[in-house]
Amino acid sequence: MTFTVRAPASSANLGPGFDSLGLSVPLYTTVRVTPQAVTEVVPLGADLAGTPADERNYVYQAMTLAARRAGRSLPPARIEIETQVPLARGLGSSAAALVAGIVAGNELLGGPLDTETVLDVAAREEGHPDNVAPALLGGIVVATLDRLGTHYVRLTPPAHLGVTVLVPDFELSTSKARAVLPGEYSRADAVHALSHAALLVGALAQGRLDLLRHAMQDYIHQTWRAPLVPGLSDILDEAWRHGALGAALSGAGPTVLCFHDTRHATAPLHAYLQGVMARSGLTGQVMDFPIDEAGTLVER
Ligand SMILES: Nc1ncnc2c1ncn2[C@@H]1O[C@H](COP(=O)(O)OP(=O)(O)O)[C@@H](O)[C@H]1O
Numbered sequence: 001m002t003f004t005v006r007a008p009a010s011s012a013n014l015g016p017g018f019d020s021l022g023l024s025v026p027l028y029t030t031v032r033v034t035p036q037a038v039t040e041v042v043p044l045g046a047d048l049a050g051t052p053a054d055e056r057n058y059v060y061q062a063m064t065l066a067a068r069r070a071g072r073s074l075p076p077a078r079i080e081i082e083t084q085v086p087l088a089r090g091l092g093s094s095a096a097a098l099v100a101g102i103v104a105g106n107e108l109l110g111g112p113l114d115t116e117t118v119l120d121v122a123a124r125e126e127g128h129p130d131n132v133a134p135a136l137l138g139g140i141v142v143a144t145l146d147r148l149g150t151h152y153v154r155l156t157p158p159a160h161l162g163v164t165v166l167v168p169d170f171e172l173s174t175s176k177a178r179a180v181l182p183g184e185y186s187r188a189d190a191v192h193a194l195s196h197a198a199l200l201v202g203a204l205a206q207g208r209l210d211l212l213r214h215a216m217q218d219y220i221h222q223t224w225r226a227p228l229v230p231g232l233s234d235i236l237d238e239a240w241r242h243g244a245l246g247a248a249l250s251g252a253g254p255t256v257l258c259f260h261d262t263r264h265a266t267a268p269l270h271a272y273l274q275g276v277m278a279r280s281g282l283t284g285q286v287m288d289f290p291i292d293e294a295g296t297l298v299e300r
Pocket residue numbers: 029043048051057058059081082083086087088089090091092093094095097172173174175251252
């Protein structure tokens with residue numbers, strides 16, 4: 001019996017919530033699984049043309065993680081993969097592929113893993129839970145990973161909170177954008193990060209949209225990654241003057257996320273972001289999204 005798994009994109013960090021805070025974006029990676037006598041892996045569409053069409057594919061590898069955690073072997077199947085998530089742009093394409101694959105593997109095995117375990121498998125594989133948690137659960141998720149498990153709180157997005165993303169036309173791999181970060185931080189930077197991340201979670205939980213731009217300040221990763229993303233510093237400093245409620249590097253970049261109030265037109269923010277791109281010599285797309293609330297879905 002064929003089944004389909006659909007996992008959403010994500011925007012991780014939201015400024016100071018490095019490796020711990022993220023939200024779900026309604027662009028999807030879809031994995032269609034049909035049990036059959038031999039395994040076939042079929043990436044579909046131009047965006048996945050560079051990914052392996054065999055068992056080395058990241059989605060298939062993710063399916064085997066579910067089997068390993070369940071102590072079983074994966075039955076053979078035809079596995080078709082499609083995505084709307086732009087690759088290596090900081091919108092969690094690898095997290096969506098990983099979560100979709102683990103959920104698909106679990107489903108193919110008859111569902112031996114519960115949601116908490118699926119999340120833990122994904123977070124351990126990724127090394128941090130901030131993009132896999134919203135990809136699996138939807139909404140806004142704050143999460144941490146320790147030796148006992150992956151612990152999280154899922155927040156329902158506040159009313160009137162929308163997302164605008166600027167997605168540049170160039171790729172930046174997460175590993176490259178992690179390699180530029182320092183190994184150590186000062187106590188002042190740690191206190192700055194803790195207080196801002198805590199304030200941000202409180203503001204999101206209470207719908208305090210007025211606090212977002214203050215709470216989203218970050219020196220842990222954005223400062224170091226700014227040289228990799230032309231225009232980022234300008235947007236972080238200035239986007240609020242053009243209607244953004246707050247701005248952050250999305251995941252490891254190069255996408256930049258702005259929050260907007262859905263009761264107001266986003267045309268001035270779009271015009272500003274297009275202007276930053278033009279001044280920075282970039283091309284790319286500016287798009288508005290609601291926050292996805294469904295997370296990963298399985299359809300039979
Ligand atoms: N649907 C997919 N199928 C196979 N591999 C994928 C898929 N989506 C992403 N990937 C892999 O993940 C890589 C991008 O991961 P990463 O650098 O972490 O960027 P991001 O997750 O921000 O898009 C791609 O280059 C590709 O190797």
